[in-house]
Amino acid sequence: MANMQVINGQIAILGAGAIGQLIHQQLATQINTQQAALKLIVSHERFEQASINQQLSFTSLDGNSTNYHCQLIDIASNTLTQELAQVKLVIVCVKAYQVASALKQLLAHLPIDSHIMLLHNGMGPHLEVQNLLNSSSTQTANIGLTLATTSQAALKTDAFAIKQTGNGATSLGLFAGPQMDNSLLALISKAIPNLTISDDIVTALWAKLTINCAINPLTAIEQCQNGQLAAEQYQSQIAAIIDECVQVAKADGVTLDAQQMTHNVAKVIELTAANYSSMHQDVAHQRKTEIDQINGYVLMRARSADINTQVNQALVEQIHQLQASYDALN
Numbered sequence: 206m207a208n209m210q211v212i213n214g215q216i217a218i219l220g221a222g223a224i225g226q227l228i229h230q231q232l233a234t235q236i237n238t239q240q241a242a243l244k245l246i247v248s249h250e251r252f253e254q255a256s257i258n259q260q261l262s263f264t265s266l267d268g269n270s271t272n273y274h275c276q277l278i279d280i281a282s283n284t285l286t287q288e289l290a291q292v293k294l295v296i297v298c299v300k301a302y303q304v305a306s307a308l309k310q311l312l313a314h315l316p317i318d319s320h321i322m323l324l325h326n327g328m329g330p331h332l333e334v335q336n337l338l339n340s341s342s343t344q345t346a347n348i349g350l351t352l353a354t355t356s357q358a359a360l361k362t363d364a365f366a367i368k369q370t371g372n373g374a375t376s377l378g379l380f381a382g383p384q385m386d387n388s389l390l391a392l393i394s395k396a397i398p399n400l401t402i403s404d405d406i407v408t409a410l411w412a413k414l415t416i417n418c419a420i421n422p423l424t425a426i427e428q429c430q431n432g433q434l435a436a437e438q439y440q441s442q443i444a445a446i447i448d449e450c451v452q453v454a455k456a457d458g459v460t461l462d463a464q465q466m467t468h469n470v471a472k473v474i475e476l477t478a479a480n481y482s483s484m485h486q487d488v489a490h491q492r493k494t495e496i497d498q499i500n501g502y503v504l505m506r507a508r509s510a511d512i513n514t515q516v517n518q519a520l521v522e523q524i525h526q527l528q529a530s531y532d533a534l535n
Contacts, residue, residue: 214293225298301498327498378406432478
């Protein structure tokens, strides 16, 4: 108990995907989960297939496996207000296209001094959530919104089992409303490795978005590991993707250096050579992808600035065609 950190209120992680479970495990090493200080909010379907005191399995990069328990919350519970009464931070780790709808189910039940942190691929949901907070009841007016991005990697091996597949940096920063409670911010900073606090989180998100735009759809279309994108045949297309992203980001008030972004994309391809991107996995398993919140977000912002993004447009269309083809079979 001496090593456990005291925090002001409880933390709830929304989403039991690979990153949600990874963040849960990292936080669990710092706080006393037996006092229910850390909760995991899951869909009603997932909750019905699990138990309230669910066992999680974590395998580290060096192959060591550990099992531990966590408290699950059903997002459709009739007692959600009571279950979330002490929650002061919700870390949102669902798919980008699920963010707004999932938070709509929670907002009315959160304490007025709580805080939301978005941690997902792509961009766009932060604007939807900001609108939700501003347009909802006065109860949500004082809820702060922090944005985060991470290059940590993990793979689900079962519903409640993950294997960490890569280290990486995490960055977070306030986007709107009050700051996160200091004790919670200190805990996150201690628990998540290589974490930095950014004064310009939107620029960090645009940089991550550009990397995702270059890697995710290509690996999904080619059905390949990240490392195969180092081949010469992809370099001109990757350069064009980056160039369009840099142009659109500039119109959005964000300055990215095309040469630096090209270097960053190449570095990520090298460091994650054996990994499969999340979009590759979604297409391989015939699931909905986050293309509309990745390359699609670039298209949306480009339209208002009248910028030609034909390369990103072609990728979005190809992924939509892939989705339509397997949707038709199901």
